[in-house]
Amino acid sequence: MARDRRRASAAGSALTVPQLLNEAQRGAASAHVRYAKMLWELALSDANAARDQLLAAIKWFATVAEPTVYQSRLLNFMGTFAAEATSDDRVTFVECLLVPLVDLTYARDVTARWRFCQLLHSLVGNLPPEAELSDDVLDSFQEAMEDRLEDAKPTIRAVAVRALARLPNPGADEDFSCCPLTQAMLDMLAAEKSKAVRKAVLATLPCSTFTRKVFMERTRDEADDVRKMAYMALAERVPLAAMPVDDAAALLRGGLNDRAAPVREAVASRLVAAWLEEVEGEPLRLVHALGVQAHPEECELVLRTLLDRGVASAVHLGRMAESEGLGLRADFGQEGVLMGPASALFWRVVCEWLSSDANSKGVSAANKVGAAANIDAAAAGERLEALESALPATVADMASVIAKHAAAGARYRFSTGQLMQLAAACMDFADASGRSAASSMLRGLLADAPAGDDAEEAAAWEEAWHSDTWLAALTLFLRKVYGSAAELSDALLGVIGSIHRSAGFAAEAGPAQVPEQAWLHALGVAGLLLGQLRSAWPALNVSGTFGLRDLLDSIIQPGQLHRSAKVRREAVRCLGLYCGLEGIPTSPAGHLLVLRQVLLTHSETSAVKAVAVQALADAAVARGIKDVDGLVEPEMAARYRLGLNNERPLSRDVELQQHKPLLGLLLEMLREWTERFEAAAAGGGRKQASRRSRSSEGLEQQAVLGAALVQALARLVRCHLYWVQRQEREGQVLALEDLEVIEVLVDLVVLYFNPAIEAATLVCQALPVFFQHYAELTPEHQQYLATAFLAAARTAAAEDKASGRRVTAATCTSAKVMGFLAQLLMTPYRGEHNSKHEAVGHEMLVDLVLREAVVCSSPPYLPEVPKPHLAALCRVAAALEVFPVGEVQDGATVRTLKQLARQAWAQVPDRAMRKDLDTLLERLSSRAAQFGLAVDPFTPEEVDGLLETLLDYDSSGLLADYPLPFDAVEVPQGGAAPPAAARAARAPARGKTPAKARGGRRQQAGSSSDDDEGSDSAPQMPESSDDGGEEGDGGAHRTPARAPASRLQPGRAARSTRKPIVDADSSSSLSEGEGDEGDSEGEEQDGLALLENSPAVVRNSKARRCSADSVSALRQALQENRIS
The missing domain is CATH 1.10.220 (Annexin V; domain 1)
Structure with missing residues (x-):
């Protein structure tokens, strides 16, 4: 056989088209050019015969669903064949081949549509740049691929969008802003759930000033592959000179610190390397181009990346510094010889890298023996020598x-x-x-x-x-x-004393005549000193004439009354640092009361209030917030009862506010700030907010106060468990109540999704950092997030309702809140050694979510509940992990969750919602089989008891403060809504292919079709891992991409309960016995489905125009009978 094959290869042109295709599948890529020339000879000699033979072979190729190396070789060969179309007659032959292939993309079979789209991508995408197809062929090709962009299968959508890469038109402005195809890709990218399709769109979308912001946004995508593609696209298509400096710094900061190692590697090897090549391989020029003074952290990160990867040799640079007089070895005695910003940072990073690497090599050598130890020791010595050469x-x-x-x-x-x-x-x-x-x-x-x-x-x-x-x-x-705190105090208090004397603080005219610059100078040095001390004792025992008490009495306290807001800000900051010292000679209660008074002074600027908020938060974190309240309350009572505060009298409402606990005061300030900022951002739409806000302050100044409040509240809830442990050990009240922690979390998560604060950049940056870090701390921190879940969702839904706007998939805040919290709850928490552990189960939360879904989908509430809100509830229930170690005592049971899921399945009005509930039912059945859990059917009495608790479960515990924001409507007698399955049978299919519209493999068990509208109600929800996994089972059950797959060890069973902090009395287990009806919803399809799945069937009309046939109707009827 081998000899026959060699003879056939030697014969060359004697090979037929099928033989050439077979040889292309067997041979390497290097042989494809030769086979392509042979195929062109056949095509040009008899075009019709060659086209017919190619189409016949292609149809066989389109029946193979499994990706194999032979199929990949055939696709590559067709691309090589198209690349040889360098003449008009060859382009004409390609057009003749494209016309039937375009029609075949409307095939009913999923595999056929996918393979034909792949072939079109290979042919059109590899045509020479100068090749021009006719308008008719291009129009039909574009129309077919645009139809496939709406295909039910993500693999087909991904190939279709790649096939359109040659067609976007830059337009007159050459930025693609007027190109309809580019706009269609942008719209698709915004709504797409599949990470494979988003990745394909980024690989295809042209990058210009119009689309660059989209690539920047996708560098923060939740999928690692999508982020990697975004960075690679920017590296290839946007030069450093065309990138704004702030954007370039943001890319480096996000990419080189990305959580995924492949993304970091792509940024280092592609993006940084491309930009370094633009500056001729000189790291110093790259740092200068990145704006070193505005972005020092990003520049340092880039330099360390280059040194770690060996692109720049720190040892060689250190030796050059001594031999050629560079860096710190330059002759600074000469006039004008100084180091610029980029050079100073560059040499600092080089020297620090040499020092740290020498230490690490030395430690490694100490832990090894023999030749390996000698190698590391020599490397450490080499780096130390280079460091000595570089330093003075x-x-x-x-x-x-x-x-x-x-x-x-x-x-x-x-x-x-x-x-x-x-x-x-x-x-x-x-x-x-x-x-x-x-x-x-x-x-x-x-x-x-x-x-x-x-x-x-x-x-x-x-x-x-x-x-x-x-x-x-x-x-x-x-x-x-200064080696000790005493030396430091003596030196800096001496500097402050000299400023105090020279500026005239002690003169007869008094501090009022001291220049503002002298105030700022003295307070700046004072802040530097106070920030380095832990105790006041070193500063109280200095040898000089100016001591700590002089600093407080003559500079800090008078500075709080200064006419300049800058001076007041620094004085308040120093007062906060002073209160944080141990052993201060004055009572901290009076100083804390002054800080509270700053917060309540309406005429005070946002910058001064922000510093006061930080000072109070520092005190609360250091002492315990309840201890701070305990210190301040007696002082407040004494001061107001005796009328001692005559210098700055307070109004009656401010006086009442002073008696609020610190947490209540901060929350009230945050809510008032939100109202004022919303009004300011909208142009002063609300009179009350406009009256309270200072006209001289812009949005940026007001945002400083919001960021300070957010950071203060975040610090308080983050250290809550520490103070709970201290409280248990010491026996005194120090920590917040659990309900107070939940209130803070609810307010912060709702604020995060408030569109009116987008202009507050500092707030928008602080919130996601806090939540991500909070979710990774411990399982107990995730427990607080789980408890706050429904409260936050209801609060967001109430705000949506109060806004009066139409709630859609894009505007539903409650759906976004639920999706965001679900992502946090699936975040692996960090252990004692900063290593990540797997996420644990959230059975109790799923129980509450299902009860909420059942209530919201009931006839009295369903007309008032926005569809995206209900869809998000179903998606969250399907996304969260449950029972990773089996059932635990006093927790939710599989029986209860299955019964609730089936009840919700029968009520929800949408296929996508039922599909998510099917996913949950399947997971519950899997857990029951894995751990041998009871799944006996519920008795009628148990069902009645469960339904009775649904209507009042939200009035107990925490949820009593967050009532359901939807009003029940009266259901007319005899006008009950039709069953969910019947409604589903009448609902039109959303998909664009006959396999979906006519009841194909995707439409299993009445629950596997996509949502007809609003299925994207939560853009922050975890996405489906559907890069191709829907092919096997028809995509009937979509598993969220970030749902944890691994399981906890049995020893952690107590942690897997995920019981809410505040018991809602709604998840108690009912009696034993529950049916397995939900398990049958994913049963095998009958043979009727085979009638519509024959490969390579050409459609005469478009898929979206097909109506349901008798097979689909029969299947829907069977489903309805089975569910009921």
């Missing part, structure tokens, strides 16, 4: 370099900070003379202030004292120079 010889020399940069003014402030961080991280301060030189430099730096009328220098100096980067650099250097 002594600490005194380094201090001199830093002093020269500091003296150069605001332009080199960033470089000064980078050099201080470098010295603190990489140099040894054991030498007393070096520390003395560094201390003198620091004293001069801290005491220095801009003089004269240079407004730019003064603004830069003030900005530096508010810069986290600058303050962090000063803090690190201070810790290295």
Whole structure:
């Protein structure tokens, strides 16, 4: 046979079309060019015969559903064949081949449609760029592929969108903004659930200034493959010069810190490499192009990535610094020789990398023996030598370099900070003379202030004292120079004392005549000192004449009454730091009361209030929020009863607000801030909110207060369990109540989905970070989220109802809230060693969700409940993990959940909802079989008892404060709604193919068809893992992509209950016995379905115009009889 094959190959043109296709499947890609030339010879000699033979072979190819290497080779060969169409007669032959293939894409069989779309993609996508198809062929091809974009199967949609890659028209503006096909892809991307289709759209969608924002958004997609494709597309299609600096920094920050290793690798190997190539492989130029002063963290991340991957050699750079006088080895004695921002950060990262890598290699060498230990030890020595070559010889020399940069003014402030961080991280301060030189430099730096009328220098100096980067650099250097808190206190209080004397704080005119810049200078140094101390004792025992009490009495407290908001802000910040010290000589209660008074002063600015919120949150986290309330309450009572607060009298309503607990005060402020910000963002639509808001403050200033409130509340609930444990040990009330934690979580999650606060960037950034971190902490933290689930959903639904707008799949806030919380509840939590554990079961929450779904789908409530809200309830019930270790005592049972799911199945008005409930029923049956759990049918008495509890289960426990926001309507006598199965039988099919519209494999058990409208009611919901998995069982049951697959060990059975914190008295187990009716809903199809699944059947009309045939009607009737 092998000899016959060689003879056939030698014969060349004697091969027929089928033989060539067989050889292409057997041979490697290198032989495809030769076979393609042979096939073109046959096609040009007898076009009709060659086309007929190709079509006949292609139809056989279209019957193979399993992806094999032979099918892939055949598709690649057809692409190679199309790439050889370099003349008009060859293009004409391709057109003749495309026409029947386009018609075949309307085949009833799923596999046939998929294979024909693949062939069209291979042929059209590989045509030479200069090849032009006729308008008729292109129009029919585009129309067919656009129809396939709405196919029921995600694999077909993915291939169809890739086949359209050549057709988008850039238009006159060359940004594709006027291209209907591009807009269709954007719409498809926004609504698509399948990650494979979203990935295909990103691979096909042209990237321009019009579509770039879409690629940026998809870098935050929940699917790893989609994020990876978005980064790769941007790397290939958008040069660094065309990318805004802020967008480029955001891409690097998100990509290099992505949770998935393949995504991080793609960003490093594709995006960073592409941008580095644009700057001719020079890392320093890349850092400069990324805006180093505006984005230092992102620039450092890029440099460390290049060093870790070996693209840049830190050892070589260190040696070059000494040999060629680069970096810190430059001659700074010459006029104008200083390090710019990019150079300073570059050399800091290089030196820190050498130091850390030398340490890691040294530790590795100590843990090994023999040759491996010698190799690591040599590598550590090599890096230490390179580090010594890159750094100045002594600490005194380094201090001199830093002093020269500091003296150069605001332009080199960033470089000064980078050099201080470098010295603190990489140099040894054991030498007393070096520390003395560094201390003198620091004293001069801290005491220095801009003089004269240079407004730019003064603004830069003030900005530096508010810069986290600058303050962090000063803090690190201070810790290295001063070895103890006493030395630090003595040095910095001496600096503050000199400012106090020179600025005239103690003069006869008083502090009122002190310039604002001197106030900011003194308070800035004071904040730097107070932030480094844990106890007040070192500052109380200084040797100088200016002490801690002088700082409080002459600078901090007077600064709170200053006319300048900047001074008041710094004074309040220092007062908060002062309250956090142990052993302060004054009562903390009075200072905490002053901070509360700042919050309640309506005329105060948002910036000052934000600092006061942070100070109170620091005190609550350090002491326990109930302890803070206990400290303040007696002080409030004494102060208001005796009338001691005469300096700044409060109005009666503010006086009443003072007596609120701290948590209630912060929540009330957050709600008032939300109303004011909504009004400001809408242009002052509400009179009351407009009256309360300051006209001089913009949205950005107001957003600072919102972010401070959100961060304060987030910190309080995050450390709640710590204070619960302290409370149990110490026997005194320190922690929040569980209901208070739930209230905070509900308010924060509803705020997260408030569209009116999108302009508050800081708030929008803080909320997702908090929730993701909170869900990963412990199972108990997820337990609080589970308890807050229905309360948050009802609150969001009430706001949707109060807004008066039409609730759709895109605007339903409650559905988004439920989807977001479901994702958090499926997040693996972190263990003791920061390793992720698997998610655990949420049976109790699923029980409550199913009860809610049954009530909402009942005839009295169904007309008032938005369809996306009900659909989200069903999806959440199907998505959450249940019974990973079997049933536990006093928890929900499989019997109860199955009965509730079947009851909801019979009531919900939509196929997609029943499909989700089918998924839950199937999982419950699987768990029952796995652990041998009871699934006996419910008795009629048990069913009646279960139904009776549905109407009043929401009036107990936590949910009593969050009532169902929908009004029950009166059901007319004798006008009951038809059964759900009957409604489903009459509902038109949404799909665009006969296999779906005519009752094909996808329509199993009356519950496997897609939703006719509104099925996308929660864009944040976990997506289906349907990249191709729907082929096997027809996609009757869609499993969420992020649902945990692994199971807990039996030892963690107690953790798997997921019982809500606040008992709703709605999930108690009923008596034994429940039927298995739900298990039969996924039964095998009958033979009637085979009539409509023959391969490669050409349609004369489009799939979406097909009506249900007798097979579909018979199946629906059988389903109705079985369910009832």
